[in-house]
Amino acid sequence: MGDSGRIPVGIVGASGYGGVQLVRLIQDHPNLELVYLGGDSTAGKPFSEIYPHLGHQTDLGVEAIDLEVIGNRCQAVFLSLPNGLACDMAPALLEKGCKVLDLSADYRFDNLETYEVWYGKQRTDHAIAETAVYGLPELYRDRISEAQLVGCPGCHCTASLLAISPLLKQGLITPESAIIDSKTGTSGGGRKGSIPMLLSEADQSVGAYNVARHRHTPEIEQVCSDLAGHEVLVQFTPHLIPMIRGILATVYATLRDPGLVRDDLLTIYQAFYRSSPWVKILPSGTYPQTKWALGTNLCYIGIEVDPRTDRIIVMSAIDNLMKGQASQAIQCLNIMMGWDETLGLPQLSFYP
Amino acid sequence: MGDSGRIPVGIVGASGYGGVQLVRLIQDHPNLELVYLGGDSTAGKPFSEIYPHLGHQTDLGVEAIDLEVIGNRCQAVFLSLPNGLACDMAPALLEKGCKVLDLSADYRFDNLETYEVWYGKQRTDHAIAETAVYGLPELYRDRISEAQLVGCPGCHCTASLLAISPLLKQGLITPESAIIDSKTGTSGGGRKGSIPMLLSEADQSVGAYNVARHRHTPEIEQVCSDLAGHEVLVQFTPHLIPMIRGILATVYATLRDPGLVRDDLLTIYQAFYRSSPWVKILPSGTYPQTKWALGTNLCYIGIEVDPRTDRIIVMSAIDNLMKGQASQAIQCLNIMMGWDETLGLPQLSFYP
Amino acid sequence: MGDSGRIPVGIVGASGYGGVQLVRLIQDHPNLELVYLGGDSTAGKPFSEIYPHLGHQTDLGVEAIDLEVIGNRCQAVFLSLPNGLACDMAPALLEKGCKVLDLSADYRFDNLETYEVWYGKQRTDHAIAETAVYGLPELYRDRISEAQLVGCPGCHCTASLLAISPLLKQGLITPESAIIDSKTGTSGGGRKGSIPMLLSEADQSVGAYNVARHRHTPEIEQVCSDLAGHEVLVQFTPHLIPMIRGILATVYATLRDPGLVRDDLLTIYQAFYRSSPWVKILPSGTYPQTKWALGTNLCYIGIEVDPRTDRIIVMSAIDNLMKGQASQAIQCLNIMMGWDETLGLPQLSFYP
Amino acid sequence: MGDSGRIPVGIVGASGYGGVQLVRLIQDHPNLELVYLGGDSTAGKPFSEIYPHLGHQTDLGVEAIDLEVIGNRCQAVFLSLPNGLACDMAPALLEKGCKVLDLSADYRFDNLETYEVWYGKQRTDHAIAETAVYGLPELYRDRISEAQLVGCPGCHCTASLLAISPLLKQGLITPESAIIDSKTGTSGGGRKGSIPMLLSEADQSVGAYNVARHRHTPEIEQVCSDLAGHEVLVQFTPHLIPMIRGILATVYATLRDPGLVRDDLLTIYQAFYRSSPWVKILPSGTYPQTKWALGTNLCYIGIEVDPRTDRIIVMSAIDNLMKGQASQAIQCLNIMMGWDETLGLPQLSFYP
Incomplete structure (x- = not known):
């Protein structure tokens, strides 16, 4: 943990809808500290230029994606990218000791042939992919608790x-x-x-x-x-x-x-x-x-x-962007870290 | 036909969404003339007070529901009412020689026991109900062409x-x-x-x-x-x-x-x-x-x-209010009158 | 007029929202016949591939924009294009005797300097632009009736x-x-x-x-x-x-x-x-x-x-796409042709 | 404070939109404990029957409005009622020592004649009304900090x-x-x-x-x-x-x-x-x-x-229901209690 007593985490693909949920959730999480935002087309911009309403919450900027940098700075990394990109990044991040939570389809399949047929990309990371756990805690809570790499569900x-x-x-x-x-x-x-x-x-x-x-x-x-x-x-x-x-x-x-x-x-x-x-x-x-x-x-x-x-x-x-994506990833991280799985996650919708 | 060369028609229950569709469609129909609007809670009001955007299209007012008056004035009548009311009105209108198109569930069932179970109202008009035809022209076009009473589908x-x-x-x-x-x-x-x-x-x-x-x-x-x-x-x-x-x-x-x-x-x-x-x-x-x-x-x-x-x-x-309700009723009337079933009905949606 | 007794008209820029309104309105207009659809990125496609719901209404395809062809085929042309393109096309079409109705900003300004300042394009068609009339019939009905070129309002x-x-x-x-x-x-x-x-x-x-x-x-x-x-x-x-x-x-x-x-x-x-x-x-x-x-x-x-x-x-x-754009252009054409200005235009909204 | 170390608060008019916001906000507030929900037409129902999504958050039921009970049980009371009702309740609650935050118009006006003209109700509580402070903290923070009765803004x-x-x-x-x-x-x-x-x-x-x-x-x-x-x-x-x-x-x-x-x-x-x-x-x-x-x-x-x-x-x-109503009321209570005015209030919208 850093000085804050929180573990440092990063988001690759921060400017999309998955990313902006993660920013909000990490800001409100008692055990997480957001230290890295990565993007491609938005690299170099302050995050508040992309989402002006967050200007008062974060002064982070979006950085280019450098796996070395990310691995050194973060203890856990959320990959919020189009399908077919995470599988090129996860191996290096795991190598650096990061916990990796992938929000794309890359690490959801036990059988990579199924992935290759439906997603049209050949894979070379079979050994790594075999270690991935499907990130639906209600079914695979125990396996998630021991995973380093989680493929978060669609x-x-x-x-x-x-x-x-x-x-x-x-x-x-x-x-x-x-x-x-x-x-x-x-x-x-x-x-x-x-x-x-x-x-x-x-x-x-x-x-x-x-x-x-x-x-x-x-x-x-x-x-x-x-x-x-x-x-x-x-x-x-x-x-x-x-x-x-x-x-x-x-x-x-x-x-x-x-x-x-x-x-x-x-x-x-x-x-x-x-x-x-x-x-x-x-x-x-x-x-x-x-x-x-x-x-x-x-x-x-x-x-x-x-x-x-x-x-x-x-x-x-x-909520497709929450339990269907970003907050479920944090629920998984809570479990991977041995924390209560409800930690830091919103459970009251505003209505109407 | 009246002086206009159009047949006079009326709507009972004109102030609901089914009714306002019918008003629009009848106004644009070359063979129909709207001569009666009936309602209960809105009786006595000009129709344009209920729907101000129609003020330039009709100066009709909503009248109380008097079956004698309706039967004398109209050659065809649309009943656009909550379930369980049409069956108290249709017999008298048919007696006066009107063609009746009911938009409620009252005349949709071959077996009135089914109606009574699902709609909770006892029926006494069995003989009349037996003459009713289910108003889905794509399946029952021939029977509709000979009907005096049509139960328009849900x-x-x-x-x-x-x-x-x-x-x-x-x-x-x-x-x-x-x-x-x-x-x-x-x-x-x-x-x-x-x-x-x-x-x-x-x-x-x-x-x-x-x-x-x-x-x-x-x-x-x-x-x-x-x-x-x-x-x-x-x-x-x-x-x-x-x-x-x-x-x-x-x-x-x-x-x-x-x-x-x-x-x-x-x-x-x-x-x-x-x-x-x-x-x-x-x-x-x-x-x-x-x-x-x-x-x-x-x-x-x-x-x-x-x-x-x-x-x-x-x-x-x-469109639930058109093919699912009002314009399908007019399609039925077109068939009952021996006209082309497309007569006077819109076939171009505006988009987007 | 063609054999149909209708005047042949064309739309340049048919695949946008302005274009699809015009297609619908021209189809329903008793004195107009749609004979040309022009586009750039959609050239070569059947129009029903762009708007499948119109498949039963038109078998026209989108053609490349060839002013010679358009001018020969059409008596009136609607230009429904981004700002700055119509002024490169209108002169040739007018030369061929077409009535031109431009839905962009190109012909709305009495003073082309104002246009150049606000729209950032230099203009060379000053003589033509001076003949254009601002297409708001409620204010400039008489001038529209004598115009060959109308700049339809924003x-x-x-x-x-x-x-x-x-x-x-x-x-x-x-x-x-x-x-x-x-x-x-x-x-x-x-x-x-x-x-x-x-x-x-x-x-x-x-x-x-x-x-x-x-x-x-x-x-x-x-x-x-x-x-x-x-x-x-x-x-x-x-x-x-x-x-x-x-x-x-x-x-x-x-x-x-x-x-x-x-x-x-x-x-x-x-x-x-x-x-x-x-x-x-x-x-x-x-x-x-x-x-x-x-x-x-x-x-x-x-x-x-x-x-x-x-x-x-x-x-x-x-309706921004109707009185604010497409139907107002047809209202203008009605006036330019000496027809009743309500001809062929819808005056009943569906509600709700 | 109660055993929880939180102050007990109540909501009169809990089943409306203002009320359900307050329930959510009070649940998440570290210094408040929700102990009373009052209503008229919904009295006797569990709150989760009115808002099923809150079934896992509260087992409170809606009680009839009894000022004696409320005054005994609550240290602060939010009145979330139609205009003209709060002024009949606030005096008794203040008498019992409660802090009162009224979300209606009853206590917003310095001059009760203005209220009587615009709201059509005669008032008899002039002395009490004079002690009310207009609850817009950005303008009247100091006065709110000393108030017992706040009229929250429209x-x-x-x-x-x-x-x-x-x-x-x-x-x-x-x-x-x-x-x-x-x-x-x-x-x-x-x-x-x-x-x-x-x-x-x-x-x-x-x-x-x-x-x-x-x-x-x-x-x-x-x-x-x-x-x-x-x-x-x-x-x-x-x-x-x-x-x-x-x-x-x-x-x-x-x-x-x-x-x-x-x-x-x-x-x-x-x-x-x-x-x-x-x-x-x-x-x-x-x-x-x-x-x-x-x-x-x-x-x-x-x-x-x-x-x-x-x-x-x-x-x-x-947000009209938050800064425009419920959360602003809690911001006022924070100030009245001498707490940080941001305490317990959400500052991150979810997006999109």
């Missing part, structure tokens, strides 16, 4: 997996019946000029995208297969809806035991997440609103059973 | 049924596999003070509602069963999303023949809707945006097949 | 000038007291990747831009000075608000005669716009909502007088 | 006064030239069914309301007059824009000394607010976005001078 994956995991783990559904209809806001598209993400285009409209071929599919399937103990294919369809933040995943699946009723399932979910302070199972008859989770690391889950069709419908709501 | 039902009908009619899917995830804006909630529909509550949020028990379920099932030739249960889940108008229904179903590819399905859909000018099948790889349909009577349909899961995903987009 | 300018003109023309206010606070949606920023226009950035926020130096200032001042008979400076401040379309201009000015009351002003405004079918003066106590004008060529004006301060507050609402 | 007033105060205090403008054009979201309308605040109505639209007669006018004038040392009338016009939270006040005024340039004014503002940690003066050329302030107690101020007109334009941005 936003849709976080919402989907928290909704479906108890069902698969307990063998309550026929896995091939699972359908995930996910709804997200525009911030998942990042802070770059993009016509479909213009307010003029995205507002007052809803549509599906990447139907039957979204890259989060193999990631969801990897974890589902792990939980089920055999290969599972899921139907995953993301939709863009006119809001800034938030994901609602609606999961449909057929119950193996048609005798189960809603309250049985609620009990099972409550038990499954008993040690997971960030997952809140809603009371019978209450369904989650994404708004409830905005700005927090929370995941709200609501459950319904349709006795007419023997299906369960599970709805989970998160 | 908004979610229109989007869902146009998406799924070709599959059921041709026996391409296992019916019990059908899952409908529907997304709609706030205008479906009507023009009344309602906390969940406040911009403060509904904006920046998404959530499901009436899961496993929405009243549109039995209506969808009635038509699906009719098409399939046997009883079909569907999983229908509506979601409220932060926009004013529009519905996107995403339909998932398992193909009976896993050899079918996307282009086969596109061909089947194009053939099915060949004589339906208001349904547009999108080219391969294009998925609908609700924005494209706003202000029009159009339904845009996009199709995807997932060869990994043997499922078809069909997405349909409509 | 969107903020249209709303501002329709609000303030009666006051200046009649000498009712001290001109230097005029303050215009204008609020607009994102579509004015065009269909291009732009970070501040992303839904993620623009939604849930409001801010001013180009304060004390927006390019619409000299354009408003030119017309104000013309009306007042002497040079007038105005305070003009635009704000970006989270909506797609629409402008509300709130105009504050000090009345010369403190004895005037609201109803006096309403009478004056009604008289001023008696022959202007597109301007609607609202009844006493009613203020305009931009929503009322969406999709139409209308301008709604509301008036208030504050007897405590002797100020008048005038609010005007338009 | 939301528009906070934004307007923070923007204009330095100009009046220093005599830099002609006071009668001041025009305030204010833009706010829907949450200011509260959590009650209201047709104009429906998303269907308020989204995609902007309009002014209560022009020349909004009740915040006399409140702004009272403080302006106090600062100027003579009676000042201001022109204040609120606008409703389609967003949930936030106010932007754009203030126009004529400079007495036309020689002043932007940087002079920035220096004056920085000096004026040197001891006010919640006001941030933006650098030259940067204008505030309301989004920057969301969820925080901050006020961002940007300044422009137009040398062509000798006017200054000041823009201030706040």
Whole structure:
């Protein structure tokens, strides 16, 4: 720890939406001190030129990305970059003794061939990648606690997996019946000029995208297969809806035991997440609103059973930039450091 | 016809969102003349006091609801009222020789017991209700052409049924596999003070509602069963999303023949809707945006097949207040009158 | 006229928001036939690839911009391009006998020096520019009727000038007291990747831009000075608000005669716009909502007088892409052709 | 202080938007403990039934309003009620020794006649009202520190006064030239069914309301007059824009000394607010976005001078429910208690 009694951390890719969340969260975290912001196109600028509202909070500037410098200065590093860049940086940072939390897809896959097929980049860091742990604490808390390298989950994956995991783990559904209809806001598209993400285009409209071929599919399937103990294919369809933040995943699946009723399932979910302070199972008859989770690391889950069709419908709501990205990375770091996993993370959304 | 060469029509329940659409559409229709606006709480007011932007278009006022007066003055009447009121008015209007188009649920059901269970009102007009035709022209065009009484479909039902009908009619899917995830804006909630529909509550949020028990379920099932030739249960889940108008229904179903590819399905859909000018099948790889349909009577349909899961995903987009309500009612009236079914209806949305 | 009995018209810059409005409006216009779409980056594409929802309405493709071809094929041409391009094209098109309607700033200024200062481009087409008429029909209807070249007004300018003109023309206010606070949606920023226009950035926020130096200032001042008979400076401040379309201009000015009351002003405004079918003066106590004008060529004006301060507050609402851009250009063409100025233009917004 | 070492506080009117902000803020405040929630229509309900997302944060229920109980249990009480109710409660609570912070208009006026004229209620609590201090700490910090009863400012007033105060205090403008054009979201309308605040109505639209007669006018004038040392009338016009939270006040005024340039004014503002940690003066050329302030107690101020007109334009941005209401009340309580005025209050908005 530095003089402040806080551990020094850095962010590579600080000027994007993932980065600016991390800046805010690290500023408010009692055990972390932000000592490095790295970027490419924004190198040389004060951070407050990119985000003027933070002018009173940080006088850091964005620096060019120099792995030597980062490794010397930081004890933990968040990589918040487009897919395919982290895998060129992580090895050197790990070599320098840093803990690395990658927010891209580079270290999410057990099988790099799956990554190569879906992301179109050949990988040479197989040994390193094998040490990476999938950063969903509610499922892999123990392994995260011993990891140096964490591949933080995709936003849709976080919402989907928290909704479906108890069902698969307990063998309550026929896995091939699972359908995930996910709804997200525009911030998942990042802070770059993009016509479909213009307010003029995205507002007052809803549509599906990447139907039957979204890259989060193999990631969801990897974890589902792990939980089920055999290969599972899921139907995953993301939709863009006119809001800034938030994901609602609606999961449909057929119950193996048609005798189960809603309250049985609620009990099972409550038990499954008993040690997971960030997952809140809603009371019978209450369904989650994404708004409830905005700005927090929370995941709200609501459950319904349709006795007419023997299906369960599970709805989970998160903030895509928080539990779906930045705050979940800090939750992982808390665990890697042996701290309470709630340390320094917001749990009260402002409403409305 | 009156002196204008147009037939005189009236709207009961003119001050709601369904009513104001009808006023606009009738004003622009070459064969219709608006001669009566009826309301309860707004009776006595000029219509332009309720909707000031229409002050230059109509000097009609809202009158109390007097069935005798309406029947004498109008050749066709649109009933745009809360559920359970139309069935008390339609018999008298039909008796006076009016064509009646009901926008509520009262005349949508073949089996009034289903209505009574889901809507909680006992019915005494069985003989009349038996003459009613379900007002989805793409499926029941011929019967509508001979009807005096049309029960116009629910908004979610229109989007869902146009998406799924070709599959059921041709026996391409296992019916019990059908899952409908529907997304709609706030205008479906009507023009009344309602906390969940406040911009403060509904904006920046998404959530499901009436899961496993929405009243549109039995209506969808009635038509699906009719098409399939046997009883079909569907999983229908509506979601409220932060926009004013529009519905996107995403339909998932398992193909009976896993050899079918996307282009086969596109061909089947194009053939099915060949004589339906208001349904547009999108080219391969294009998925609908609700924005494209706003202000029009159009339904845009996009199709995807997932060869990994043997499922078809069909997405349909409509304007809930137009094809999902008011303009579809006029499409029905066009057919009842023997006119071209596109007569007087908007087919170009403004964009963006 | 062509075989269709309609005059052939073309659009240069068809793929932007101005262009797509024009396509829709020309399709619905009884006397116009769309025969040419020109573009630069989109040349060679079918128009329905850019706007899939129009696939059923036009099979035109976007062509490269060839002035010879355009001039031969079209009787009237709309130039919907970034500032500084139209002045390189208009001369050749006029030479070929086309009527030219420019939607950019190139032909809005009586004094090209003002243009050169504010827009940073030197001009060589002074003789041509002198023949251009400012395309605000409510003020310059007669001159437009005889023009071959019309410089269509800026969107903020249209709303501002329709609000303030009666006051200046009649000498009712001290001109230097005029303050215009204008609020607009994102579509004015065009269909291009732009970070501040992303839904993620623009939604849930409001801010001013180009304060004390927006390019619409000299354009408003030119017309104000013309009306007042002497040079007038105005305070003009635009704000970006989270909506797609629409402008509300709130105009504050000090009345010369403190004895005037609201109803006096309403009478004056009604008289001023008696022959202007597109301007609607609202009844006493009613203020305009931009929503009322969406999709139409209308301008709604509301008036208030504050007897405590002797100020008048005038609010005007338009659709920035319609009366503020595309439909106003067609209104001008209607006048240039000697047709009724309402011909083919929408006057009923859908609501809500 | 109680066992927790925190002082016990209560909220009367807890179920509205002001109340739910206070609940969140008090939960996160190190020196406060929430011990009472009072309401009328919601009495008897658990608070988490009204706001399910808070179920994991509080198990308090809403109690009926009993002043004796409140006075015994609480050391400080926030009254978050419609206008005209607090004045019937505050006397008894003060009598019991409570500090009272009223969020309504009841205790904002030095002259109760002004209140009676604008709010239409006769008052009998003149002696008590005379002891009330206007709760804008940046202007009245010293008086607040000695107060038992604080009348917290209106939301528009906070934004307007923070923007204009330095100009009046220093005599830099002609006071009668001041025009305030204010833009706010829907949450200011509260959590009650209201047709104009429906998303269907308020989204995609902007309009002014209560022009020349909004009740915040006399409140702004009272403080302006106090600062100027003579009676000042201001022109204040609120606008409703389609967003949930936030106010932007754009203030126009004529400079007495036309020689002043932007940087002079920035220096004056920085000096004026040197001891006010919640006001941030933006650098030259940067204008505030309301989004920057969301969820925080901050006020961002940007300044422009137009040398062509000798006017200054000041823009201030706040969160209407925070600095404009709930968090400002806690800032006042911090001062009343002798604590640091930033204690426990959020200063980092999430973005975007």
